[in-house]
Amino acid sequence: MPGILEYQSGDTFLHRAHPLVKLLLAAVICVGGFLTQSLWVNLALLALSIVGGFALGMGRKVKASLKGAGSLCLFLFVVQLPFVRMGRTLLPLPFGLRITDLGLRYCAQLGMRLLGATLPLVLMLGVTRLSDLTNTLVAQLGIPYRYAFVITTAIRFIPVLFVEMRDVIEAQTARGVELDGSFKQKIRLIPPLCVPLLVSCVQRMENNALAAELRGFYLRKRGSGYRRYPLSAADAPALAACALILIIAIIT
Amino acid sequence: MILLENVSYAIESRELISGASLRIGQGEFAALAGENGAGKSTLLKLIMGLIKPTRGDILIQGASTRDRKVSALARTVGYLFQNPDRQLFGATIRQELSFGLDFLGVSKSDAESRVEETLGWLKLDPDRAPLSLSRGERQRVALASLFVRRPSLLLLDEPTTGLDYRECMQMMNTVARLNREDGVTVLMITHDMEIALDFAPRMLTLSGGRIIADGSTRELMRDEAMLKRASLIPAQMVALARRLGLAPGEADDADSLAEWVASSVKGGAQRAGHT
Ligand SMILES: Nc1ncnc2c1ncn2[C@@H]1O[C@H](COP(=O)(O)OP(=O)(O)OP(=O)(O)O)[C@@H](O)[C@H]1O
Ligand SMILES: [Mg+2]
Numbered sequence: 001m002p003g004i005l006e007y008q009s010g011d012t013f014l015h016r017a018h019p020l021v022k023l024l025l026a027a028v029i030c031v032g033g034f035l036t037q038s039l040w041v042n043l044a045l046l047a048l049s050i051v052g053g054f055a056l057g058m059g060r061k062v063k064a065s066l067k068g069a070g071s072l073c074l075f076l077f078v079v080q081l082p083f084v085r086m087g088r089t090l091l092p093l094p095f096g097l098r099i100t101d102l103g104l105r106y107c108a109q110l111g112m113r114l115l116g117a118t119l120p121l122v123l124m125l126g127v128t129r130l131s132d133l134t135n136t137l138v139a140q141l142g143i144p145y146r147y148a149f150v151i152t153t154a155i156r157f158i159p160v161l162f163v164e165m166r167d168v169i170e171a172q173t174a175r176g177v178e179l180d181g182s183f184k185q186k187i188r189l190i191p192p193l194c195v196p197l198l199v200s201c202v203q204r205m206e207n208n209a210l211a212a213e214l215r216g217f218y219l220r221k222r223g224s225g226y227r228r229y230p231l232s233a234a235d236a237p238a239l240a241a242c243a244l245i246l247i248i249a250i251i252t
Numbered sequence: 253m254i255l256l257e258n259v260s261y262a263i264e265s266r267e268l269i270s271g272a273s274l275r276i277g278q279g280e281f282a283a284l285a286g287e288n289g290a291g292k293s294t295l296l297k298l299i300m301g302l303i304k305p306t307r308g309d310i311l312i313q314g315a316s317t318r319d320r321k322v323s324a325l326a327r328t329v330g331y332l333f334q335n336p337d338r339q340l341f342g343a344t345i346r347q348e349l350s351f352g353l354d355f356l357g358v359s360k361s362d363a364e365s366r367v368e369e370t371l372g373w374l375k376l377d378p379d380r381a382p383l384s385l386s387r388g389e390r391q392r393v394a395l396a397s398l399f400v401r402r403p404s405l406l407l408l409d410e411p412t413t414g415l416d417y418r419e420c421m422q423m424m425n426t427v428a429r430l431n432r433e434d435g436v437t438v439l440m441i442t443h444d445m446e447i448a449l450d451f452a453p454r455m456l457t458l459s460g461g462r463i464i465a466d467g468s469t470r471e472l473m474r475d476e477a478m479l480k481r482a483s484l485i486p487a488q489m490v491a492l493a494r495r496l497g498l499a500p501g502e503a504d505d506a507d508s509l510a511e512w513v514a515s516s517v518k519g520g521a522q523r524a525g526h527t
Binding site: 172175176 | 331
């Protein structure tokens with residue numbers, strides 16, 4: 001099972017679409033959520049991502065991101081709500097805090113915007129191979145290879161870090177470290193868990209950088225990739241959708 | 253001590269360990285061998301309780317690993333990971349060794365004397381940073397950080413891989429001494445049949461997640477077909493002794509083989525002189 005930020009193989013029209021089109025579509029859905037003033041458009045964009053995700057066979061990714069990003073949004077919602085002073089007071093709270101109608105609307109929209117920005121990115125990474133993304137960023141957008149490489153490598157590193165973290169936790173629990181101790185014990189667990197993880201990350205990065213350099217990393221130029229990525233007619237509907245979303249977001 | 257009853261372990265319907273049964277008694281020294289990816293580390297993690305079997309049961313000193321926390325097991329079991337860097341974090345070797353002794357409820361003076369004793373055989377400057385040491389030295393510090401806990405069972409995942417001959421022997425002699433003098437049970441993963449022959453009287457061979465052999469190391473060493481299945485080659489002395497038609501255990505090391513060869517050459521020469 002691929003992780004939440006990993007490519008999930010498939011043969012949907014989005015899998016086959018041009019990597020840049022997919023990047024654009026994800027970006028437009030994110031940006032659209034921030035441009036629009038209408039809660040309904042935010043809701044529609046969110047629904048589009050969720051339904052789209054399930055239609056792409058990535059329901060598991062959708063659920064996982066809703067759970068992860070959703071709880072963060074809920075937390076932000078609850079924390080910010082009592083501090084918005086504009087609008088009609090619906091419920092007065094102690095210490096001069098209050099819940100207002102504008103506050104509810106503002107905080108709900110913020111949550112939906114954040115959620116609406118997470119899902120398309122997760123889905124885009126699910127239908128696009130990282131190597132394809134790097135290659136098009138370099139070949140078509142002219143981003144220097146080393147920056148494109150840094151971005152995609154950072155994404156690729158996340159699941160590796162999870163595996164590494166699991167191994168370090170295993171190694172330290174085997175030494176008698178208890179993960180469910182008191183608060184004081186938990187503080188003492190920071191070095192045994194973080195130092196090995198940090199050390200292995202730095203080592204890995206240094207090794208990877210050296211290995212990349214030894215394999216001619218700095219010789220790579222804009223035209224170096226073997227694969228070409230021509231735009232095709234099949235990309236037209238997705239491009240039209242991009243334009244439509246952008247227009248709706250701007251006028252609402 | 254260790255009892256596995258028909259243990260299987262699967263991840264996402266792929267079986268990594270299939271129907272493993274074995275019993276290792278207190279004070280035994282056993283080697284665990286097998287090809288890369290055979291499931292050796294997985295078997296060790298199962299015994300440590302880091303992962304739980306999907307079928308079957310594992311008993312350590314009579315208690316199932318299912319209902320014991322790893323930290324409770326860690327009081328009596330020491331586990332050396334394939335990669336020592338996962339375990340080390342202390343600023344100095346001394347700090348590394350004393351970490352966690354208070355969790356175990358060891359008194360301060362007892363903890364200090366244990367650390368001093370361990371530093372004694374470790375023969376490294378206690379104020380050096382573990383991460384600045386050579387790979388072999390780091391491996392030994394990781395092992396030392398287990399010894400201070402006085403475990404009665406040691407699970408070692410390839411403790412000698414990557415060490416030079418001297419460091420390898422230091423490592424193995426320490427483990428052998430603990431086994432001999434303190435009766436510590438040792439289960440050690442190794443690809444090195446010479447080491448298995450020299451230190452472990454018992455050997456288990458794993459292949460494709462199944463235990464394909466379990467018995468005396470000397471005898472298994474002669475089963476070349478079985479060893480081949482597990483990507484192993486027999487210790488050279490044993491191979492030679494077998495070619496010479498000697499019975500298992502008759503002459504399995506360089507000295508006794510040399511003696512045997514010398515006496516047969518002499519015998520042959522005497523016979524030649526008579527005719
Ligand atoms: N968490 C995991 N998820 C999926 N597969 C795993 C996991 N852990 C181990 N495996 C797989 O199980 C098999 C056995 O792994 P294991 O590490 O036990 O082998 P090993 O015998 O220790 O090999 P080596 O000699 O290389 O250390 C391997 O094919 C490995 O890819
Ligand atoms: Mg292993």
